[in-house]
Amino acid sequence: MDIKTLHDADIIGITTAKNAFDTLATAFGQHVENWQSEVVNRLHNSQWTGTAADHANTRMQNLENELKAAQQEIGLVSRALQDAYDGFAAAQAHLISALDDAKTAGLTVAPDGGITWDNDPKSPTFAGHGAPEHAKQIQDRITAALNEADHADQTINARLGHLATNASNGTGLDSATAKADTDAANALQQIPAAGTDPNSVKGWWNGLTDEQQQRMILNHPDQIGNLDGIPAAVRDKANQTNLKNLIQDRNNQLKNLGPAPKQYLDPAETNGGPVENPDYTEWKRKRDTLKEQLAGFQSIQDRLDGKVDNGLGGPGSNPPLLLLGIGDQGQGRAIISWGDPDKAKNVSSLVPGLNSTMAGVGGGDAMTAKRVYDSAVSSAQINHDTPSVASVFWLGYDAPQLEGSGPSVLMQDRAEEGGAAYNKFLNGLRATHEGEPAHMTAQGHSYGSLVVGKATQQPGGLPVDDIVLVGSPGVGVDKASQLGIGADHVYVGTAKYDPIAMAPAPGMFVPGWAAVEAITNPDGLWHGTDPASQGFGAQRFSVADGSVGDSHDNYFGKDDKGGDSLPNIGKIVSGHGNTITREDPR
Template sequence: MDIKTLYDANIINITIAKNAFDALYSAFGQHIESWQHEVADRLANSHWTGTASDHAQARIRFLGTELQSAHSELDFIGKALAKAAEQFALAQSHLVYALDDAKTAKLTVAPDGTITWDKDPASANYAGAGAETTAIAISNRITAALNEADHADQELSARLNHFATNASNGTGLDAATVAADQAAQTGREQIPPAGTDPAGVKKWWDGLTDTEQQKFIHDHPDQIGNLDGVPSAVRDQANRVNLRNLIKDRQNQLANLGPEPQMYLSVADMNGGPVENPDYTAWKAKHDALKQKLDGFQAIQDRLDGKVDNGAGGPGSEPPLLLLGIGDQGQGRAIVSWGDPDKAKNVSSLVPGLNSNLAGVGGGDAATAKRIYDSAVKSAEDNKETSSVASVFWLGYDAPQLDGPSVLMQDRAEDGGAAYNKFLTGLRATHEGDPAHMTAQGHSYGSLVVGKATQHPGGLPVDDIVLVGSPGVGVDKASQLGIGADHVYVGTAKYDPVADAPSPGMLIPGWAAVEAITNPDGSWHGTDPASETFGGQRFSVADGTVTDSHDNYFGKHGKGGDSLPNIGKIVSGHGNTITREDPR
């Protein structure tokens, strides 16, 4: 495909061909209806019986199937032409706009795509000091437009050849062939349902044209951005669109709540005190829930816009920050990654725990994932390796909050574990080149989520597991996590109140507390991962204090000791070099 061919292409001819096939499809359908009425139905109602009748009836039914199959094939051809016309028109418009912008910028585009410009500031045609940057951008747009058209051309050619082969050898009259063609057609028009195996999603996505992919991103950013098996860069593109939509939607909902009602009624209760207005109570509950999510989404948008930590994660940030998931289910969902996990040699994914929320993802939680990234890069460099890291922060579930006993229950971990397993399976499916070295990390209640994720059929597709500040992972032995006890690493600060099993003075109703007290190696959710009984690889962390140790595993306050460097070693594939600590 070259510039002249695409620029001069008469797209209307494809539409004319499409209309002709549509007319043929319609006429053929009328023919089938007439044949059904005049031949098949008359024969069926003729009361003709016997061996000859049976053979005739079978042949008529078979012929009816062949006619319907041929009818469907004609429909597929018309749809293929319609799709091609749309794709060519879009590619042509992209080319025309790029050429028009080049002309406006006083750039000359040669037939082979070479761009030149007048560099003399004294000339009337001087293109300006930024001409080279503009030329590069326009050249990229022209190349993209030509690639769009080339892909559309190849796809149409392949599909028409397929249908022509079906027609010439008779397979187009076979119901099974038509069913396969229909499945392929449906796949090009529908997004795979939730729960589809990520490998199948990846295959579906790769089978779409550039135009079809962009249409799905534009029309359904919420689905594409959160579909495991879709490449990470695509999810980022879709989720950025969806994030803006979520922010705008929450802003509109807040505006539509109307003015704040009066807090109290004009009557007093039995004790003479104020009586809260039920309308205010309802309004306040809706307002606060909407505002909380809006603030969370906006915090993430601010991070992506570079308004946090001196631009870290904003445009041009190195490493880039990708938005791999965003949604308003439950308390809200958000997944961010420093670096592209589809390209990185070492991929870490951290599941947070108690009190994690949307607002934290855009702020301190993103910074935590960045510190893990930096530590893994340093470890690689210390080992004379070229660093290749992606560090994911995964809030894909409703983390327990300090507003009830949810941290004692395992239902959130069960749901989160299923989603986390599917997410990592998706990263395996979309990774380019040799499989990445993947590390699952769980902090606090997040370690229970990781533990539950390992118990799904096929296990968790990771090479190493890191558990820090863990209240238990739902199993009694590190070997039960499915990757070998020597690949399960545990960090527990001496004075971490969450990781410590409850003492009699900390009794909270529920089996977890009772079990922990009666079992010296017990924790809130099973055997203490830091115990010798559990059998994991214990690495050194700072003792900390009751008030700060639980948050220091990732160097948040600079008091984590060996914890973050050890985690960096594990993430970079050098877990054998950690500073060890004896189990409790």
């Protein structure tokens, strides 16, 4: 596709063809009805019986099925032509808009896409000092419009080619074929359900024209933005829209709560004792929940808007910050990425643990992923590689909280649910990655390491090359080899004074259990064998000893107290795990 072809395309002809097929489908439908009433029904109502009658009735029924199938196929041609018109019309409009803006800015666009302008400040047609930047923007818009037209051309050509083949070889007369074709056309208008195989989602998305894709993003940002198998840049665009919708919704709900009911019941109703009004209690509960959700969503919006320090300007300079997931399920969902995981050669996905919240993603917690990004970039540079990194902070589950969720940190139900979601997310990154497969690293901190462990036990395993576990209370298995990627690719960092590493947790909470646990599994932690133990069989890397008060949170270089931890993680993420500073297992 070139500029002149798209600009001059008479797409009205597509509408003319579409209308013709509509007319044909209508006329064909009338013929089917006439056949039914004039031939089939008369035959059924006749007194004709016997073998010949049975054969005739069977043939009539088969012919009726063929006619109905043909009618469906004709209708599918019309639908494909309508989608073609919509796709080409959108691409053409985008191109014309870019060309008009170029003319207004004093830029001249050549047929081959080259852009020139008057660069003489003394000339009456001087395009201005910002011309180079304007030209780059116009060039990008023109390229996008041409790509949009190419995409529409390819997808529609495939659909029409399939229908033409059916027509030429007679398969379009088969009821099953017509039904399958109709189902496929209908599926293009239906968003796959959450949890659908990411490769199937990718195929569905690629089967849409650009115009259809834009309509999906506009009309269903909450679904598109959180669907594994959708490209990262698209998810970011949809989620940024959905985030604004979530913020507006919480503000509206707070406004609609109305004034607070009186806090206490009248003394006469309670025999004189101060008793809180149930209406007030419920009002306050709703208000506090909405405020907490709003604060979390707004903190993420502030980070995306650059109102929060992202630690940019370091080794990783200014990577794009993408919002790959946002939602209000449970405690809230938020997934952000420094760098585009669809384009990076090295992709890390960190699962946080105990006390992680949506507000923390917008606050300082998610900076762990940014520090991993910077460390991996530094490692690549040291090893004379061209840095190409994406670092994801994945809060796609309800992390246990010390307050409000009881002993959930001792349970595995949240990890089971989170592990299934995390597995699907990483399979989605595999499906949408461009070019050669990325080197992918799964990371789990604290309870998040149990989530990673559970994710490895899903059907098909976890599609990663390396696993990093830090501050782990156990991962649900007793051997590194059981994580499915080979023990040599499982790396563990545990600080000497990390409380998680200092106590076999069952004994901390259930004294009678401690003795049994110590006998049956001296390396046991809350959720299986201690990953830092020799018996687990992973590679242990050096970290700072730390102190009981801070070591659990310092694996990612917070306050520069993590020692070798963050540099080692950066080496693993960048594909240089063989260069880590090692430490002997316990």
